[in-house]
Amino acid sequence: MIPSQEYRKSVVHQPENVPSGFRGATHWLAGKVHRRQSKQQALLEQAHTIHTAAEAHRTLSLVDLQAQLLSFRDHFRRRARGYEQHISAAMALIVEASHRQLGLRPFPVQIMGALALLEGSLIEMQTGEGKTLVAALAAVFLGWSGRSCHVITVNDYLASRDYARLEPLYTFCGVTASCVIGELKRPERQRSYQAAVVYVTSKELVADFLKDRLLLHGVSDPSRHFLHSSNTLREGDEVPVLNGLWAAIVDEADSVLVDDAATPLIISRPVKNEPLMEACREAVRLAAKLQPTLHYTVEERYKQIALTSEGNATIEQMLPTLPPFWHSATRRNELLLLVLNAREFFRKGKDYVVSDGKVVIIDEFTGRLMPDRKWQKGTQQIVELLEGVEPTDPVEVAARISFQRFFRFYKLLCGMSGTVKGVTAELWHIYSLPYVAIPTNKPSRRTTQAPEYFLEKGAKYAALIATLEALHRQGVPILVGTRSVRESEFLADLLRQKMLNFQLLNAIYHKEEAAIIARAGERGNITIATNMAGRGTDILLEQGVAALGGLHVLLAEPNEAERIDRQFYGRCARQGDPGTSYSYIALDDRLLQRFFPERFLNSVMAEVLLRRLPGSHALMQLLVYLAQQMAQRMAYQQRLSLLRRDEQLDQLMSFAGSGPKF
Ligand SMILES: Nc1ncnc2c1ncn2[C@@H]1O[C@H](COP(=O)(O)OP(=O)(O)OP(=O)(O)O)[C@@H](O)[C@H]1O
Numbered sequence: 001m002i003p004s005q006e007y008r009k010s011v012v013h014q015p016e017n018v019p020s021g022f023r024g025a026t027h028w029l030a031g032k033v034h035r036r037q038s039k040q041q042a043l044l045e046q047a048h049t050i051h052t053a054a055e056a057h058r059t060l061s062l063v064d065l066q067a068q069l070l071s072f073r074d075h076f077r078r079r080a081r082g083y084e085q086h087i088s089a090a091m092a093l094i095v096e097a098s099h100r101q102l103g104l105r106p107f108p109v110q111i112m113g114a115l116a117l118l119e120g121s122l123i124e125m126q127t128g129e130g131k132t133l134v135a136a137l138a139a140v141f142l143g144w145s146g147r148s149c150h151v152i153t154v155n156d157y158l159a160s161r162d163y164a165r166l167e168p169l170y171t172f173c174g175v176t177a178s179c180v181i182g183e184l185k186r187p188e189r190q191r192s193y194q195a196a197v198v199y200v201t202s203k204e205l206v207a208d209f210l211k212d213r214l215l216l217h218g219v220s221d222p223s224r225h226f227l228h229s230s231n232t233l234r235e236g237d238e239v240p241v242l243n244g245l246w247a248a249i250v251d252e253a254d255s256v257l258v259d260d261a262a263t264p265l266i267i268s269r270p271v272k273n274e275p276l277m278e279a280c281r282e283a284v285r286l287a288a289k290l291q292p293t294l295h296y297t298v299e300e301r302y303k304q305i306a307l308t309s310e311g312n313a314t315i316e317q318m319l320p321t322l323p324p325f326w327h328s329a330t331r332r333n334e335l336l337l338l339v340l341n342a343r344e345f346f347r348k349g350k351d352y353v354v355s356d357g358k359v360v361i362i363d364e365f366t367g368r369l370m371p372d373r374k375w376q377k378g379t380q381q382i383v384e385l386l387e388g389v390e391p392t393d394p395v396e397v398a399a400r401i402s403f404q405r406f407f408r409f410y411k412l413l414c415g416m417s418g419t420v421k422g423v424t425a426e427l428w429h430i431y432s433l434p435y436v437a438i439p440t441n442k443p444s445r446r447t448t449q450a451p452e453y454f455l456e457k458g459a460k461y462a463a464l465i466a467t468l469e470a471l472h473r474q475g476v477p478i479l480v481g482t483r484s485v486r487e488s489e490f491l492a493d494l495l496r497q498k499m500l501n502f503q504l505l506n507a508i509y510h511k512e513e514a515a516i517i518a519r520a521g522e523r524g525n526i527t528i529a530t531n532m533a534g535r536g537t538d539i540l541l542e543q544g545v546a547a548l549g550g551l552h553v554l555l556a557e558p559n560e561a562e563r564i565d566r567q568f569y570g571r572c573a574r575q576g577d578p579g580t581s582y583s584y585i586a587l588d589d590r591l592l593q594r595f596f597p598e599r600f601l602n603s604v605m606a607e608v609l610l611r612r613l614p615g616s617h618a619l620m621q622l623l624v625y626l627a628q629q630m631a632q633r634m635a636y637q638q639r640l641s642l643l644r645r646d647e648q649l650d651q652l653m654s655f656a657g658s659g660p661k662f
Pocket of ligand 1: 104106107110125126127128129130131132418537538575
């Protein structure tokens with residue numbers, strides 16, 4: 001049904017040699033655009049035909065509809081001759097089943113999206129266009145094949161929500177479905193992974209994969225069914241939970257396959273290290289006797305701490321009473337600086353929380369609690385000791401793999417996102433994923449305000465608050481996007497001073513996060529969120545809000561990827577609703593500061609903005625564009641070099657006869 005990766009790469013979108021010369025290159029480009037457009041046109045036409053055919057099934061009884069679906073399922077499972085030719089007929093029945101079971105009649109563009117997924121493409125579909133249903137239409141087919149299809153969601157909440165919503169459709173079509181979330185124990189996980197369609201986050205999936213690989217002692221082809229490799233298990237071993245890696249539909253594909261691509265997923269195991277624990281305890285005891293300024297200096301801006309001569313003298317006085325370990329100045333300083341760093345720079349409520357007697361890290365960018373994440377090299381134990389909770393054992397790495405490497409194991413990979421442009425070449429190069437743009441069901445009614453530029457953050461926030469006040473007075477709901485938890489809290493303080501009511505998305509669980517984001521479309525609501533928070537949650541407008549211009553979204557700081565900015569703007573004007581997007585940018589924003597010299601920004605650009613010289617906005621726009629391009633280029637190079645390293649490692653290992661390792 002789906003062409004293999006190799007077939008796709010060789011036939012469908014094989015990168016051609018670009019002819020030399022300007023004329024040659026423009027012809028080549030025009031031909032490429034033309035081929036892509038005709039492919040999209042063909043898919044859309046097929047989708048319209050299916051939509052019309054589905055209308056004819058409205059009169060079918062429920063029993064007949066299901067009987068026809070089940071007969072198609074058997075046909076697909078047996079891979080009977082020419083079964084691919086029945087995709088349109090079967091899809092028309094699934095469309096009707098969706099209407100009966102979910103109350104949703106897929107639009108032609110959604111059918112087009114599902115067809116493109118089945119061809120193994122990456123589809124770009126605007127936010128709010130109903131990607132959840134698109135994935136389900138394709139997953140029914142993949143589930144019919146009898147092998148597991150993994151639908152990758154952004155978080156556990158979405159995995160269980162999407163599974164619960166779509167389960168009636170799957171059951172009706174004769175497909176077993178399940179979801180795997182963090183709280184499931186291994187026996188339950190194993191049962192869930194046996195289903196034909198499994199909703200799961202990439203994090204859970206990769207963690208289970210690594211645990212299985214450890215159980216299987218690193219042998220076997222990762223794409224094969226693990227249970228068939230049970231001969232590699234030893235007596236009394238736990239059973240692997242996964243059922244092989246065959247097909248995956250990745251939601252928010254840009255985030256999973258690009259942004260998180262190089263993130264290593266690590267399986268660690270606690271190790272008893274009593275000497276390290278004792279050293280941490282001693283360091284905390286010693287540091288308690290040191291005072292800022294007198295014994296050490298704190299450089300807030302660069303997050304640096306240095307012992308003063310007074311500090312060094314105090315420690316040396318204590319040396320005779322300390323064990324020999326402390327007589328090495330390097331070791332002593334390293335440990336003491338760890339404690340002082342934790343004491344001066346780690347903030348409870350911002351960097352971590354203490355819950356149920358445990359120190360839990362808060363993600364700096366999303367504000368989410370990360371119970372599985374631990375600081376390294378003794379920092380975790382030191383923070384725990386400072387908080388007076390029982391220190392946990394240090395951990396060692398047992399197995400690791402990057403998301404990029406993991407997803408390349410799938411025989412069939414496809415994905416969806418609202419923002420793919422800008423990374424299509426990378427997705428092709430790394431995953432052999434061709435790209436198909438899906439048109440919107442209704443024309444977009446988003447108004448995009450030109451970005452506003454400011455000399456410094458102070459002026460930017462003052463203007464931002466004034467805009468919020470004005471819109472709030474009119475009853476317009478506003479969603480403000482920030483780049484970090486710190487910035488969202490700073491904004492929240494400003495709003496408190498103005499006595500404005502607001503909702504802050506910060507360090508809470510996905511369910512509450514989704515509930516807050518879902519209410520962002522209510523009259524007069526102000527919601528502050530980090531850009532990634534609540535991704536995937538539907539924002540419905542309260543009655544009467546559309547007449548006020550719909551949801552307004554305000555980006556408080558540009559991101560390193562223009563894609564993430566666009567993803568945020570996509571929170572408004574969903575499904576043909578009205579909406580407006582704004583962006584406020586200051587010369588001291590992190591993006592510009594990272595890529596341009598401070599002197600250039602503070603003198604040349606400040607002067608240009610201050611004098612409102614002609615073309616100043618275009619120049620600022622160019623700077624932001626260049627900074628984002630540079631950031632993306634650097635991130636891409638990083639991912640590419642990781643991939644090359646992985647590939648080299650593979651070659652070495654296969655030479656040694658050990659098969660794929662990570
Ligand atoms: N065919 C349909 N008919 C009516 N409503 C639909 C249809 N398909 C989807 N919807 C509704 O559209 C809304 C948005 O759907 P969904 O959350 O799947 O969009 P999305 O593309 O995944 O958005 P995001 O990118 O923000 O996650 C939901 O309320 C869903 O019920």
